[in-house]
Amino acid sequence: MDADGFIQTTDLTKVYFSGPAQVAALHGVSLSLGRGRFLGVAGASGSGKSTLMNLLGGLDTPTSGSIHLDGKLISDRSKAELALLRRHTVGMIFQSFDLIASYSALENVAFPLLFANVAKKERGRRAGELLRTVGLEGRDHHRPAQLSGGEQQRVAIARALVNQPAVLLADEPTGNLDSKTSEQIVRMLYDLKTEQGLTVVMISHEEMLLREFADELICLQDGAVLSHEILRARP
Amino acid sequence: MRATDYLEHAWSNLWKKKLRTFLTTSGVVIGIGALVCMFAFGQGVQKNIRDQFEEMDLLNYINVSPRHGDAPGPAHGDPDVQPRYTTPPPVSDPNREVTVLDDAFIAEVMNMDGVEAAFPEMRFPAQVRLGEKEQFTLIQVVTSKACNSELVQLRAGAPYTSDEPNEVILSDSLLRRLGNTDPETAIGTEVEIRTIILDFSVASLMRMALAKGDQRLPISDRRYTFKVVGVVERMGFGGALPIRSDVFIPPGAADRMKKLVLTGVSDLFQPAEEMAGYSTVTIRVASPAQVAPIKAQFEQRGLRTFALMDQLSEMRVGFVIMDMFLLAVGMIGITVASLGIVNTMVMSILERYREIGIMKAVGATDGDVQKIFLFESGMIGLLGGVFGLLLAKVVSFIINQVVNGFTSGQGVPFIQYFSFPWWLCLGAVAFSIAVSLIAGIYPTLRAARVDPVVALRHD
Numbered sequence: 001m002d003a004d005g006f007i008q009t010t011d012l013t014k015v016y017f018s019g020p021a022q023v024a025a026l027h028g029v030s031l032s033l034g035r036g037r038f039l040g041v042a043g044a045s046g047s048g049k050s051t052l053m054n055l056l057g058g059l060d061t062p063t064s065g066s067i068h069l070d071g072k073l074i075s076d077r078s079k080a081e082l083a084l085l086r087r088h089t090v091g092m093i094f095q096s097f098d099l100i101a102s103y104s105a106l107e108n109v110a111f112p113l114l115f116a117n118v119a120k121k122e123r124g125r126r127a128g129e130l131l132r133t134v135g136l137e138g139r140d141h142h143r144p145a146q147l148s149g150g151e152q153q154r155v156a157i158a159r160a161l162v163n164q165p166a167v168l169l170a171d172e173p174t175g176n177l178d179s180k181t182s183e184q185i186v187r188m189l190y191d192l193k194t195e196q197g198l199t200v201v202m203i204s205h206e207e208m209l210l211r212e213f214a215d216e217l218i219c220l221q222d223g224a225v226l227s228h229e230i231l232r233a234r235p
Numbered sequence: 236m237r238a239t240d241y242l243e244h245a246w247s248n249l250w251k252k253k254l255r256t257f258l259t260t261s262g263v264v265i266g267i268g269a270l271v272c273m274f275a276f277g278q279g280v281q282k283n284i285r286d287q288f289e290e291m292d293l294l295n296y297i298n299v300s301p302r303h304g305d306a307p308g309p310a311h312g313d314p315d316v317q318p319r320y321t322t323p324p325p326v327s328d329p330n331r332e333v334t335v336l337d338d339a340f341i342a343e344v345m346n347m348d349g350v351e352a353a354f355p356e357m358r359f360p361a362q363v364r365l366g367e368k369e370q371f372t373l374i375q376v377v378t379s380k381a382c383n384s385e386l387v388q389l390r391a392g393a394p395y396t397s398d399e400p401n402e403v404i405l406s407d408s409l410l411r412r413l414g415n416t417d418p419e420t421a422i423g424t425e426v427e428i429r430t431i432i433l434d435f436s437v438a439s440l441m442r443m444a445l446a447k448g449d450q451r452l453p454i455s456d457r458r459y460t461f462k463v464v465g466v467v468e469r470m471g472f473g474g475a476l477p478i479r480s481d482v483f484i485p486p487g488a489a490d491r492m493k494k495l496v497l498t499g500v501s502d503l504f505q506p507a508e509e510m511a512g513y514s515t516v517t518i519r520v521a522s523p524a525q526v527a528p529i530k531a532q533f534e535q536r537g538l539r540t541f542a543l544m545d546q547l548s549e550m551r552v553g554f555v556i557m558d559m560f561l562l563a564v565g566m567i568g569i570t571v572a573s574l575g576i577v578n579t580m581v582m583s584i585l586e587r588y589r590e591i592g593i594m595k596a597v598g599a600t601d602g603d604v605q606k607i608f609l610f611e612s613g614m615i616g617l618l619g620g621v622f623g624l625l626l627a628k629v630v631s632f633i634i635n636q637v638v639n640g641f642t643s644g645q646g647v648p649f650i651q652y653f654s655f656p657w658w659l660c661l662g663a664v665a666f667s668i669a670v671s672l673i674a675g676i677y678p679t680l681r682a683a684r685v686d687p688v689v690a691l692r693h694d
Contacts, residue, residue: 059596059687080600087598094691098593102251112597114236114244159597 005068006035006199007056007167012065012075014051014223025051026223029065033216034234035166036197038190040210043220049203052220053171056201057092058082070166087115091160095172097152099144099159105131105151106140109158116163130158134188150181157188161198168192170202174209182206186213236603245610252583256615259579263619263667266572268626270565271655271663275631277561278654281554288547294523298356298541299533300515301336334536335512344518347532349525354381355513359494362429362456363405363482365413365421372409374428375480376489382465387483391418392465399487403428403461407468409481418466428459428482430494457493572619573674580612580678584685591682592690601683608679609672616671620664627663628655 012029015022026048033039043049054060055067058074059082067075074085086092099108109127118126131140134154136147144152153173160168170189174182190213192198204210210217211231219226236244249256288294334340336355344353357376362369381387382394382404395402403426407418415421434455443453461484496514520529526544533540584591594604631653639649 054688057596059691080602083595083598083600083603086596092596094596098589098596098691100590100593111593114240115594115598115600115603117237120240163598 005032006037006070007031007033007039007201008068009056010066010068012052012055012067013063014048014055014060015063024223026055026062029220029223029225031218031225031228033199033201035070035199036193037234038193038200038202038213038215040207040214040217040231041201041203041220042205042207042210042217043226044205046222047220048223049220050171051223053092053169053201053203056167057090057169058085059092087112088163089165090167090169091163091165093153093156093160093168093170093173095175097144097149097156097176099152099155101144104141104143105136105147105155108144108155109162112159112163126162127158130162131155133161134158148181149177150184153177153181153185154188157185157192161192165198167199167201170200172203172205174204174206182209183212186210189213236606241606241610242614244607245614248583248611249614255579255582256618259575260615260618260622262572262575263569263615263671264622264626266565266568266570267620267623267663267667268630269568270562270666271624271627271659272630272653273561273565274558274659274663275627275653275655277554277558278656278659279652280557282654283650283652284550285547288543293543294547295351295520295526296542297518297520297526297530297533298515299336299518300539300541301334301512302537302539334538336514336516336538337512340512341516344516347529349520349522349529350518351521352519353516354378356515356517357486357489357496357513358480359489359496360431361482361494363409363413364427364429365410365415365424368413369429370409370412370481372481374482374484374489376486377404377483379485382483382485387465387467389465390468392422392463395464395485397487398485400485401459401461401488402464402485404465404467404483405463406481407466410466421463421466424463425460426463428461428484428492429456430459430492431456432493432495459488459492461488569670573670576612576615576671576674577678579615580608580675581681583611584608584678584682588685588690591685592687595685595687596691604685605679605683608682609675612671612675612679613668616668617664619671620667623667624660624663631655 008031010030012026013024014026015024029048029052031039041049041052051060055062055075058077061082062075065075066073069085069089074082077085100111103111106124106127109130110123113123113126128140131137134157136151136154136158139147139151144155147155153176156173157168168189173189174185177185186202186204186209189200189202193200202210202214207217207219215232215234216228216230218228341353341355344350358373360371361374362371363374364370377387379395379398387394387404389404390407392404394404405413405421405426410416410418410421413426432455433453435453436455439453439455467483518529520526523544526542530540530542591604594607599607635650635652638652639647643649
């Protein structure tokens with residue numbers, strides 16, 4: 001556990017109700033992650049990784065327990081407040097890239113800026129700059145179908161970064177990529193953490209990859225934290 | 236999101252699904268087109284009537300007649316069409332002063348503020364014969380001055396030059412009924428006017444005593460020959476037209492004729508003092524706005540009045556009812572079109588379910604999502620409204636051309652059957668947008684309620 005607790009969860013529990021049946025996707029998860037740290041979350045399918053990610057990103061709300069981000073309680077916020085949190089503080093990337101197929105790479109990256117009331121010209125400038133940062137110079141007007149899986153994930157990373165968030169949540173970002181591309185993508189996340197001081201939480205079933213780049217690693221099993229390792233101490 | 240971004244985003248999304256957008260918008264175009272067409276037709280009818288009233292300068296006239304209990308007012312060209320006079324409440328004092336509509340009254344009226352002209356109206360029944368054909372009608376006594384004014388529109392010939400000669404102006408409809416279809420050839424011909432008189436001569440009384448059944452009346456006739464000097468186009472409908480009859484003769488000639496000035500049975504029961512003077516005086520005021528106050532002054536004096544302005548107000552109520560009916564019919568099309576919008580928007584939301592999840596993942600609020608889809612719905616309405624208006628214009632143009640093509644062969648002048656006032660054009664587009672927005676409420680609420688976690692897992 002990190003003392004400064006930029007991201008802090010306490011007894012986080014999420015129960016899904018399906019008629020009379022109850023499924024506890026997470027129960028009693030407490031963790032603390034310092035600013036600018038890279039947390040790897042490993043675990044088998046159904047261990048609660050994505051649920052944890054959705055709760056940290058405010059896409060879902062916990063059944064009980066709390067989440068603090070930068071010292072502020074976010075788990076009791078309204079849907080609209082959580083949307084604003086995702087707009088300004090948290091960037092998210094997903095396994096299936098989740099780009100809008102009919103948009104170009106540039107439009108996909110600029111998309112979140114629409115909701116942040118950024119002017120069209122500025123949206124284009126910032127999106128173009130980020131595409132260059134993720135190594136996609138000259139691919140501005142390519143649609144997702146015209147890009148490789150790795151390139152699509154880079155576009156997704158650029159989109160997650162366009163609002164300059166403090167936290168990047170990556171849900172199995174390498175799940176659909178080959179090992180070489182996977183390593184490139186995780187290295188990119190690592191570089192972003194190192195160069196921009198971004199706090200990164202990455203879910204992956206590839207534990208070895210996480211061990212190579214993450215500062216901390218937790219393993220989830222049946223919705224609970226099985227282990228929490230500090231792989232690299234704070235400098 | 237800024238309004239321009241919403242618009243751009245909405246247009247972009249609709250453009251991606253061109254066929255669906257086209258089909259959905261077509262429904263709105265047809266619905267709005269039909270609605271606007273019907274409304275424009277209603278407006279056209281109203282405008283034509285209003286314009287005709289104004290063109291014929293009918294709204295500035297007041298007809299004044301003595302109060303005869305509840306009897307109808309003076310007869311007009313069509314005995315079946317009696318103007319609805321405003322009758323003042325009965326005066327309880329039987330010794331009240333009776334206003335006689337004589338020359339002194341006309342002179343007094345002429346001095347009233349806002350009165351431009353006042354002239355008496357006198358009509359009497361008679362038979363008019365041209366060659367072998369005879370028609371019963373009302374003869375109207377019209378001064379040569381009035382005949383020379385714009386009140387009398389001649390189709391052929393000229394007005395009589397003074398108030399004395401035995402000259403007559405006929406309407407073209409009477410001329411047709413008398414067997415002449417060419418007004419030009421009627422000029423200079425002679426017609427016989429046969430008046431009815433009460434005959435209490437010994438010979439008449441003897442005839443009456445010996446007669447059977449309905450011949451037991453002291454009635455006789457007198458025949459007068461008049462020269463046709465002009466032919467007028469008869470006015471097409473009833474009302475207080477100052478000059479409205481099938482036959483006009485000058486006052487001098489009328490004075491020389493023996494005639495029974497009866498236009499209704501009620502005339503037989505009028506008090507003698509009220510039989511004095513003219514049966515009606517027509518007054519022209521400077522503007523329609525002065526009709527009501529001047530009319531009120533006459534009513535205060537116990538006179539009965541009639542003004543077409545009153546009927547126009549009543550007609551407005553009728554127009555509103557007609558508009559409501561047309562609106563109700565047009566709403567059927569709009570209802571069908573709005574169901575099309577609901578269907579399209581629901582389909583769009585289902586197709587873009589994952590996209591909605593992405594929107595929410597990158598920071599869109601439920602309100603943002605709702606507005607995105609509402610703008611799309613509104614955009615369909617905008618396109619439907621604009622093109623529906625254009626469709627209505629095109630359809631109305633075609634109908635106008637076709638109908639006028641048929642009627643022009645019968646000598647009817649070109650009539651614009653449809654009217655598109657600015658408020659109808661703007662209102663149609665605004666209504667189309669409003670209906671589309673209403674149709675979009677359910678789908679957009681559904682879009683806003685999408686759970687991003689579920690949507691991002693959705694294939």
